[in-house]
Amino acid sequence: MKSITMKFGGTSVGSAEAVEQVVGIVKSELEQGNRVSVVVSAMSGVTDALLSSVRAAVRGDKWGYLTISQEIKDKHYEAIHILMEAGANREAIIITISDLLVHHTELCDAIKILGEATPRIIDAIVSYGERLSSRMVAAVLHDRGINARPYDAGDFVITNADYQNAEPIWEETQQRIEERLTPIIESGVTPVITGFIGSTPDGTITTLGRGGSDFSAAIFAAYLNSDELIIWTDVDGVMTTDPRIDKRAKVLPYVSYAEVGELAFYGAKVLHPKTVQPIINKQIPMRVRNTFNPTHMGTLIGAEAEDTGHYIRAVTCVKSVSMMTVSGKGMLGVPGIAGRTFLATAKAGASILMISQSSSEQSFCYTVVNNKADDVRKAVEEELSSEIFRQDVDGVDIMSSVVIITVVGAGMRHRPGVAGKVFSILGDNRINVLSIAQGSSECSISFVVDDKDLEPAVKALHELALESV
Ligand code: ADP
Numbered sequence: 001m002k003s004i005t006m007k008f009g010g011t012s013v014g015s016a017e018a019v020e021q022v023v024g025i026v027k028s029e030l031e032q033g034n035r036v037s038v039v040v041s042a043m044s045g046v047t048d049a050l051l052s053s054v055r056a057a058v059r060g061d062k063w064g065y066l067t068i069s070q071e072i073k074d075k076h077y078e079a080i081h082i083l084m085e086a087g088a089n090r091e092a093i094i095i096t097i098s099d100l101l102v103h104h105t106e107l108c109d110a111i112k113i114l115g116e117a118t119p120r121i122i123d124a125i126v127s128y129g130e131r132l133s134s135r136m137v138a139a140v141l142h143d144r145g146i147n148a149r150p151y152d153a154g155d156f157v158i159t160n161a162d163y164q165n166a167e168p169i170w171e172e173t174q175q176r177i178e179e180r181l182t183p184i185i186e187s188g189v190t191p192v193i194t195g196f197i198g199s200t201p202d203g204t205i206t207t208l209g210r211g212g213s214d215f216s217a218a219i220f221a222a223y224l225n226s227d228e229l230i231i232w233t234d235v236d237g238v239m240t241t242d243p244r245i246d247k248r249a250k251v252l253p254y255v256s257y258a259e260v261g262e263l264a265f266y267g268a269k270v271l272h273p274k275t276v277q278p279i280i281n282k283q284i285p286m287r288v289r290n291t292f293n294p295t296h297m298g299t300l301i302g303a304e305a306e307d308t309g310h311y312i313r314a315v316t317c318v319k320s321v322s323m324m325t326v327s328g329k330g331m332l333g334v335p336g337i338a339g340r341t342f343l344a345t346a347k348a349g350a351s352i353l354m355i356s357q358s359s360s361e362q363s364f365c366y367t368v369v370n371n372k373a374d375d376v377r378k379a380v381e382e383e384l385s386s387e388i389f390r391q392d393v394d395g396v397d398i399m400s401s402v403v404i405i406t407v408v409g410a411g412m413r414h415r416p417g418v419a420g421k422v423f424s425i426l427g428d429n430r431i432n433v434l435s436i437a438q439g440s441s442e443c444s445i446s447f448v449v450d451d452k453d454l455e456p457a458v459k460a461l462h463e464l465a466l467e468s469v
């Protein structure tokens, strides 16, 4: 008997047809004698709708958030009515959904009265997406004869209070999962757990960041000691590039943890960047598979770096970033300026996606997301105010409307000439590279280009990745 943790993303639970697929997948695994733990995202579009309800409440628009709440209710009701016959089971889940949404509107009422929303209350509101979907999916599975029950991940995943991007407290999470969830599974229950959600040690709801259900699933897989983690989504696997940018994208049959870590960090939305973190030590194999094409085996992700002889496996991009440049003649040889700049950047709440320095040491640049750029500039200029006053540092220059493009492949390690090849392709396509950095794991090279060059750059480099499949 194997123990398998499965996560179904937003599209995979986004309609009655999708949930029907989920039932089939879970059933067939159980019929093979395996134990299954299910982690679900909110139905597609619901998290965004909940965030819009917060904005409506802040501006005092009661009609706005009531309408949104009603639309979310309709979406769930519609699926439930298609999936379940009339009767007591269906009545019970309809009441559960309705009660949850009454609480949602009560929270919106509170925001309306206060006229502002704290990160804490925003997390409480967005948590309703997964709370609704887990109950709906569990009810349908139960109705089809599976011993399924819904659970809120807040009972198991304990985090710090960094709302909207909370970090798990590992020991406590492990203890909770082992003590509270493992016995439930051993008693023969198929839990349907909310992805995305955690809670602080004192019980307030947190979330793990957008797309965080993948990370949730990996946390459960790790501490339930699963034999396999399967991320069920709406594409056949991890692909050579985002199929929405280049239709020629192909599924990679295998990628390593290191490669997928870089891919996800640099924009491949198919997995949350932290997904591999919890399972890497235990080397739990992970698969990315398509809920709507379940006979396809998808992409296997494991520890070994496969040497296919091709050094570039995939191309990714991160949009909406700004490149910050700190420059000045007086920076040469002065220690600490970069360190203080990065610290000030962190204090402004921005994470740095890539860094590069010119050999003259007279400038360095790094990228942050667009909406943090102004705050970062202010914070850094304040930190370096005496250097700016002495004219050792000119200040911080922001270049917005740029994108980061990353080529990923473990085979580029120790292989000379990869960067040369990449840049000659960009040169041939007349694409101007604004800055370059190599990932510390040596399995990626990232560079910044103007956002008008995004598509031509990805398509040109994608030719290299396509050769590898
Ligand atoms: P889910 O709701 O299942 O979590 P997401 O929308 O978060 O699904 O992620 C799946 C999407 O990621 C795909 O539909 C695809 O458009 C996008 N994507 C971006 N880059 C890649 C890639 N390299 N491989 C596969 N999918 C990718």
Ligand code: ASP
Binding pocket: 009, 010, 041, 042, 047, 048, 129, 195, 196, 209, 210, 211, 212, 213, 214
């Ligand atoms: N529902 C959350 C989101 O849309 C989490 C997830 O889908 O993984 O970001």
Ligand code: MG
Binding pocket: 009, 211, 214, 269, 270, 271, 272
């Ligand atoms: Mg996702």
